[in-house]
Amino acid sequence: MTQFAQQLVNGVVIGALYGLIALGYTMVYGIIQLINFAHGEVFMVGAFGGLFVWTRVIPDGTPAGIALPLVLLGAILTSVTVALIMERFAYRPLRNAPRLAPLITAIGVSLFLQELVRLYYPRCSAADTVGESIPRCGVTQGREYGALTDQQFPSLISGPNIKVGGVQIPRVSIFVVVVAILLMVALSAFVRRSRTGKAMQATAQDRDTAKLMGINTDRIIVVAFVLGAALAGVAGVMQGLQVGTVGFKMGFLAGIKAFTAAVLGGIGNIAGAVLGGFLLGIVEVMATQYAPHPFSGGAWRDVWAFVVLIVLLVFRPSGLLGERVVSRS
């Protein structure tokens, strides 16, 4: 029972991250029916933006309480900037192109961002030694380009684990889950209450009619990209805090998993993305523990996530909370 509870906690933490990323997929999809494959890379770029702020921008000896918000801010700024450029120059020109075109563009963007970080991320020259504390190298000191290997991420939230009846809960995990839930609630309130949020709903329902009602739909699409990117940036930092390293490849799997989460909950549905995220995280973790023998364990974890996706598409393609999938020609 303790073991089950422990795994449940682990699943919830992973699920919170999936949910945050999935929100970006679901918002963009809900409005322009585009699967933004590059969203996982936006998440990855955000994590590196946060790392950059910590190693290069803030001075040595900044207390974690001040550093953390700054790191988060740096991550959000980076990923939002990337998303804005991406939307303007890669996706917007293709808005009326055949369906295949933006999908291929998205793959191109995804490769480009990964390689950009892999080849040109300005890391500290001493940062390659894994295991030691991460150096702060300031703006002027030696730098090398490229993040070929995983980079260490500062552990800004430390302290002993909290024990609840035999279940170990790291402080980072509590932070991750609380922030994720707060953001999800805030986003949902924004979409339901605010003027822009209502415009988003209108655009999602019928773009042409929304335009006739005086909504600047181009701006609304940008808002959807920006909100999704900001959440992904935060998720990037939280993944760094949780795992301890960030790498140029982290966006690929996280992106697919988050997409799976979005489909699981019903793509285009905000509450669904959150639910799907938590559910996928829990299923994945439980499968590594309780799947029949040769197929349990961490090595098969990603396979189980995809199996969930495929099974879901067979039996309930519209997702848990989604409406019937309407095919758009």
Added chain:
Amino acid sequence: MIRRFLRRTRARLHALAVPVAPYRVPVAVLGALLVVVGSWSPWATFSGFAGKMTLAYPGGARLYTLVLAAAVALAFVPLRGRRVAGEIAGLGCLGLALLTTLAIAKEGGGLVNVAWGAWVTIVGAVLLLLSLLSLPEEEGDEPARLPDGPAFGQLVGVLAILVTALVVVVEGLEIPSAGQFLAYLAFLGLLAAAAAKLGVFEWLQRAAERHRMITLTAALLAAAAFPFTQDGSNEWVRVGCSVGVFAAAAVGLNIVVGLAGLLDLGYIAFFGVGAYVGASLSGSPDSNVRLNLVFLVVIAVGAIFAAVLGVLIGAPTLRLRGDYLAIVTLGFGEIFRIAANNLDGFAGPKLTNGPNGIPRVPNLNLFGFDFGESHELFGITLGYFANYFFAELVLLAFVILAFVRLNNSRIGRAWVAIREDETAASAMGINTVNMKLLAFAIGAFLAGAAGTLNAHVTTQVSPDSYRFDESVLLLAAVVLGGMGTIGGAILGSTLLLVLPEKLRFFQEKRILVFGIALILMMRFRPEGIVPNRRRQREFHDDLSGADATSAPPGAPVVST
């Protein structure tokens, strides 16, 4: 935005050239003379720059400027599109001359080291360009439609282009330095672009379609001639082998993506399934299946196994919108790789040896013919890779034949209908799910066959060869080359595999460049380098529509 900028710049240049108009012909003749003289004179004051630069015989870049200057004469051929063709050649001539000059200056340490031949050529190119720009504006920037001419002429044209292609490839592979190779590529690209503006390629495409079997046979013969030009060396024949197998997979993927419009992001997994089947049943001492079958049986088993997996993956997802297929195939690709990594006897049943893969796959032996030996034919030694090269040509021929026959069948028409509008296709009585499933299974089948053969060529299989990157590379080959065309898939595969071999400095950054290339391609030329005519219409219907309305009455509107 960029198009408008180009148009405006061009208008400004035309305005600049107006004073030249009365003396157009003398200026052009003078320019041409200067280019000829310049090309035959020394360009650098030092010897040893990139080959024969100081010799009087025009080699390398100087030959390119000379030929491009000659191509400017295209502007005076009475055909539609001639002005643009001439402009491309003229600009290319000037650009290549300028770039070479810069390269000489950089190599020699300053502009002092550029000899007078280079300057004369540049002046000549500028004069040529000025006289071109002073040509009056006329309707006719659309590529011309050349008359088909007699069947014999068409055949000669097709054969000529195939021989040219072989010569171009062999010559290109012999160029030692990366810079010169880039100049060579630029030169070829410019010539091809000029020819395209005159409608030469459309003409060739029609000719090839009319004499399909002859073209296919001749193309295979031309490709088969390639190992004979290599003097028994295995270096490029080995690359040729990779190109062959890659092209076979790319043509297969083109059925799925180009014809049926289904985005398959895990295609390499089917290829990998074939490779693992091939390696397991090959009699390799490391194989975990104690079975050694005849290769022709193995290739069938590999292909069918891949096709069955394709159906299993496709059946649940093809009922849904296309986007889901993309993500599920991506997931399947990952599942395959993870499974191949895990089935090592520890995390799962012992089947694939995990990360070590299955090494020591023996050479093929078909009907007593050992593929591992060199052979001598017509007095020319062929390295043992040549054997595999021929085997791959046979496979490629099979895949191409499948593509062509399917494309022109009821099934192919159904795929295109589904791609363009699924709802309408379904209303016309097409069973869209079955048709899509068929495309998916055939694609998987062909990839499986290619993979089975490839296991013998590379003599080992390991999970790392089947990563997502490889699927993307295949997709890039199809997209860059041209969705829905055979020539496109083959050209794309050749470029994607030969360029990194030739341009070593580029190897590290190739994925970055492919990413940018995919984005730019979708933005500016989504139909690829070798466009499928129907597909081109689909991507540019706004453009051709606008042209049709703005054309003056009586002007021939684009016809299909």
